[in-house]
Amino acid sequence: MHGRGVDLVVEVGGSGTFNQSVAALRRGGMLSLIGVLAGGGEPNILAVLMNGIRVQGIFVGSKEMFAGMNAAIEMHSLRPVVDRTFGFENLKEAFQYMEAGRHFGKICIQK
Numbered sequence: 001m002h003g004r005g006v007d008l009v010v011e012v013g014g015s016g017t018f019n020q021s022v023a024a025l026r027r028g029g030m031l032s033l034i035g036v037l038a039g040g041g042e043p044n045i046l047a048v049l050m051n052g053i054r055v056q057g058i059f060v061g062s063k064e065m066f067a068g069m070n071a072a073i074e075m076h077s078l079r080p081v082v083d084r085t086f087g088f089e090n091l092k093e094a095f096q097y098m099e100a101g102r103h104f105g106k107i108c109i110q111k
Contacts, residue, residue, distance in 0.1 A: 005029060013038035019047070027051045034058040081105030 005026030011018060016038025021031055031053055048055060061069075072078075083105040086094035091109060098107050 008032065010034055015039070015041040015043055017041070018043045022047045022051070022053055025051065025053055028053070030054040030056060032056045032058050034060070082108055084108070085110050087111075 006024055007026060007029050009021040009024055009029070009031050011021045011031055011033045012035035013021075014033070014036030018031075018033075018041060022044060025031060028051070031048075033055060047053070081104065083103040084094075084097065085108040086097070088109055088111045094107055094109055097103060
């Protein structure tokens with residue numbers, strides 16, 4: 001807002017769009033790297049350093065890992081812990097609740 005940049009970018013393009021994502025971030029912002037769909041390009045590491053950008057890799061695993069996880073969830077009848085549920089009309093309140101960080105478990109939005 002007002003040219004300061006965004007707090008978080010979820011980068012799916014990889015090296016091909018990395019520099020655009022870094023340029024969109026505010027000083028101290030965070031880039032979560034989840035994919036490498038766009039080939040080519042040289043990541044500008046200097047811009048990361050000079051702006052205090054945090055880069056976090058997110059690995060979601062293989063199809064086999066996903067199947068194994070789902071089998072374990074079913075075998076042990078695991079269910080998520082739900083801390084609180086908000087109606088869609090209270091979306092802002094739900095984000096404020098999450099930002100406060102005092103929850104234990106999931107925060108759900110119900111339409």
